[in-house]
Amino acid sequence: MLSGKGGTGKTTVLASFAALPENAVLCDCDVDAPNLHLLLEPVIRETHEFYGLQVAHIDSEECNECGLCVDACRFEAIRGFQIDPLACEGCGLCARVCPLEDISMRDTLVGHWYVSNTKYGPLVHARLRAAQENSGKLVMAVRKRARELAQETGAAFILSDGPPGIGCPAISSLSGASEALIVSEPSLSGIHDLERVLGLCRNFSVRPLVCINKYDLSDENSRRIEDHCGDVGVEVVGRIPFDPDVNSAIVQGRPVVETSDGAASREIRALWEAIATCPVP
Amino acid sequence: MILSVASGKGGTGKTLVATSLALSLEGQMPVQLLDCDVEEPNAHILLRPAIDSSEPVTVPVPVVDKETCTYCGLCSEVCAYNAIAVAGRTVLVFRELCHGCGACSYVCPAGAISEVGREVGTIESGHAGGICFAAGRLNVGEAMAGPVIRAVKRLADSKATVILDAPPGTSCPVVETIRGSDFCLLVTEPTPFGLSDLTIAVEVAREINVPCGVVINRDGAGHDGVERYCAQEGIPVLMRIPFDRRIAEAYCRGETLAACMPSWQEAFRELFDRVRGLAAVGSAS
Numbered sequence: 001m002l003s004g005k006g007g008t009g010k011t012t013v014l015a016s017f018a019a020l021p022e023n024a025v026l027c028d029c030d031v032d033a034p035n036l037h038l039l040l041e042p043v044i045r046e047t048h049e050f051y052g053l054q055v056a057h058i059d060s061e062e063c064n065e066c067g068l069c070v071d072a073c074r075f076e077a078i079r080g081f082q083i084d085p086l087a088c089e090g091c092g093l094c095a096r097v098c099p100l101e102d103i104s105m106r107d108t109l110v111g112h113w114y115v116s117n118t119k120y121g122p123l124v125h126a127r128l129r130a131a132q133e134n135s136g137k138l139v140m141a142v143r144k145r146a147r148e149l150a151q152e153t154g155a156a157f158i159l160s161d162g163p164p165g166i167g168c169p170a171i172s173s174l175s176g177a178s179e180a181l182i183v184s185e186p187s188l189s190g191i192h193d194l195e196r197v198l199g200l201c202r203n204f205s206v207r208p209l210v211c212i213n214k215y216d217l218s219d220e221n222s223r224r225i226e227d228h229c230g231d232v233g234v235e236v237v238g239r240i241p242f243d244p245d246v247n248s249a250i251v252q253g254r255p256v257v258e259t260s261d262g263a264a265s266r267e268i269r270a271l272w273e274a275i276a277t278c279p280v281p
Numbered sequence: 282m283i284l285s286v287a288s289g290k291g292g293t294g295k296t297l298v299a300t301s302l303a304l305s306l307e308g309q310m311p312v313q314l315l316d317c318d319v320e321e322p323n324a325h326i327l328l329r330p331a332i333d334s335s336e337p338v339t340v341p342v343p344v345v346d347k348e349t350c351t352y353c354g355l356c357s358e359v360c361a362y363n364a365i366a367v368a369g370r371t372v373l374v375f376r377e378l379c380h381g382c383g384a385c386s387y388v389c390p391a392g393a394i395s396e397v398g399r400e401v402g403t404i405e406s407g408h409a410g411g412i413c414f415a416a417g418r419l420n421v422g423e424a425m426a427g428p429v430i431r432a433v434k435r436l437a438d439s440k441a442t443v444i445l446d447a448p449p450g451t452s453c454p455v456v457e458t459i460r461g462s463d464f465c466l467l468v469t470e471p472t473p474f475g476l477s478d479l480t481i482a483v484e485v486a487r488e489i490n491v492p493c494g495v496v497i498n499r500d501g502a503g504h505d506g507v508e509r510y511c512a513q514e515g516i517p518v519l520m521r522i523p524f525d526r527r528i529a530e531a532y533c534r535g536e537t538l539a540a541c542m543p544s545w546q547e548a549f550r551e552l553f554d555r556v557r558g559l560a561a562v563g564s565a566s
Contacts (some may be wrong), residue, residue: 004321006291006449011474032452033289033478053361074341074382076431086456086489089427091361091382130484133453136424138510164291164449165320168347168424188535189296189323196321199421217526242526244502250472 001181002174002200004193006164008185012246014161015039015255016268018120021276025155026118027137027146028125029173031111039255041125042116050126050138052110053090056083062102067164069094069103086131090216110136115145122149136168141177157276166200174200178280180208181237187223194225198234209278211238211271237278238271240264282560283443284553285317285462285491289478291449293468294498294522297532299446300327301539305549311441314409316416317458318448319402319429325416327537330409338417338432339398340381340425345372346535349393356385356394384456391460402429406436413441426454434458442553451481456489464495464560466519476510483516492563496557499524517559520552 001010015036018026028036056077058069063081070078071168073094077087083094085108095103110133113126124146128135143160150158174180180201184194194210201208210229215222222239229236243264249256257265286299296318303314316324325332341347343356343365354367364378365385376399384413386394399422406415417433426448434457437443447458459465465486469475479495486493494517502524511518522528522538531541538545 003291005323006288006321007293008291032450033291033481035290035477038473038477050468052309072383072387075427086460089361089380089382091380091384092359093382093384093387096359096384096387128452130481131449131456131488133456135450135452165426165454167320167419167426168450169450170320171424172424185533187533188326189321189532190321191375192326193321196421203422214529217529221533233557247472247502250474253473270529 001160001183002162002170002197003164003183004166004197005185005190006229008183008190008228010183011035011039011161012250012256013183014159016257017159017272019255020269020272021157023139023155024121024157024159025150025153026121026123027142027160028123029142029160029169031126031128031138031142031169032163034125034127036161037123037125038253040118040120040123042113042118042125044114044116046115048113049109050111050113050141051107052133052137054092054105054119055088055090055108056092056094057104057106059102059104060082062100064100066099067099068099072097072159084228113138113141113145115149121155124149136172139169139172144170147176150169166196170200171204174204174206177206180206181275182208182210183213184210184225185213185221186218188221191221191225191228195228198232208234209237209275210234210242212236213240214242215239237274238267240267282463282557283437283445283447283461284556285447285459285465286468287447287455287459287465287482288449288468289451289482289542290469290475292476293470295468296323296327296446297538298466298468298496299444300324301537302423302549302553303328303412303444304537304539305546306442306553308548310459311438312411313413313438313441314446315433315436315443316446317430317433318446319417319426319433321421322418324415324446326535328412328414330407330414331432332405332407334406336404337400338402338404338429340379340401340428341374341383341396342379342381342395343374343385343395345374346393346395351391353390355388355390359384359388380425393503401425404432406438413438416438427457430454430457451478453484455485459486459491460489462491463564464556465491466496466556468492468496468498469507470499471497471505473506476506479507483514492559494519494559496520496522498522514537519555520548556557
């Protein structure tokens, strides 16, 4: 599940999908602002530490402030002869240029990932510590465990909630997927971002399907999305209406297909049927 | 002053707030809006600037001279990103993995590695009325937003009020955007999603010592968890934008709040005055 633009409804749709089939493994690849767990009541059964790239550390006892490290660093990460661990990209060049060998590279714990039980099946999720980098690699760890679980349990589906954007975590979420459902919205921003995320799918050869959420906020823009998808040969598989029940379900912390029989809930059920029966390319 | 507009959760209204604020301050002071959401830049859709220049953003990547290379493999050993590999008498460079740190060319004993710029995105700049505008745009398929964000931020005008429209999330692209800001406005919505992501975004702001305040968008459509959290943490709620289908429809058409409901301009100017006061307190403490 991807969207390009944030807040279009990925997690709402995915949590509802999670409640529909019997045999799915669930995973949340949005590791820096994860929300799927808020709708699925997970009980954590495994916790794993995740270490990112190393970070440089200056042992200031020996440092004579020669400045070679400052000049060498291309990430503006050394200021006042202190490493800014949030700017450091772990390349280690400073440690190599330091004539006193006074800089060491240290492992950093950047987050945790979890396997949880939910009533809808196992959920693999993660939490990157605030302000850390390398979310793409953490996404990879989450995806790998979800795949193992699917193989162990013979699950037919891995349903994976993705992050917004088109950068490193989105690319990592997309890899290994057999199809991508793009949740779009009929705003000019939504259309712009949809075009870019469709480009990403093309780049990585994953077949995209599109659903338009809150399509009735602008019938005109929804038609533009349909026209664009038609032009580039992408199927629009769902049109979910604006429905206040969706927000109520989020506030209750449950998938909307369980709390409501309203218009959005019915359309999400139909959308799942369409996707589950759609032959995988 | 530099004011960043961030959120944690996507789609809460960062761009709506950033552009409405810029339009409300236009004519009162020099204003610059820098779109740092380089994966999905949207501020231009609401501000419709005239773009008068487009510059590539490049990352330096290694080029190995086959004549001088001794295939010793040191470059591959030092690369933290596995972006260069030596196999027999072949050197492979995986350009999209390269962060451009320069370690390989530094260690090469034969001096066989030089660097060339590889384009990863572009910076578009221009004007929207009296607002000075620039946006970064990551090329589709590129993973690293950082170099493009750093390039947009280098355009910040120290004489203007600079508004940075940040990407969603709480990891490196957000940190890259809001570090060095005098204040960070966190736009959220009153739902469990908004609250969960807000708490992480507040941790980020605190980690990098940027004072922050909250704007609640779609106020009235959820629960009071965000209000309670802000009260408990001593974070000021600086504006509440009501849940109103008309605002959502105007946004769909690409209209800002300041343009479709001009009465909001005064509210944004008051918001800015409070931010300026809070930023001054933040820098004094």
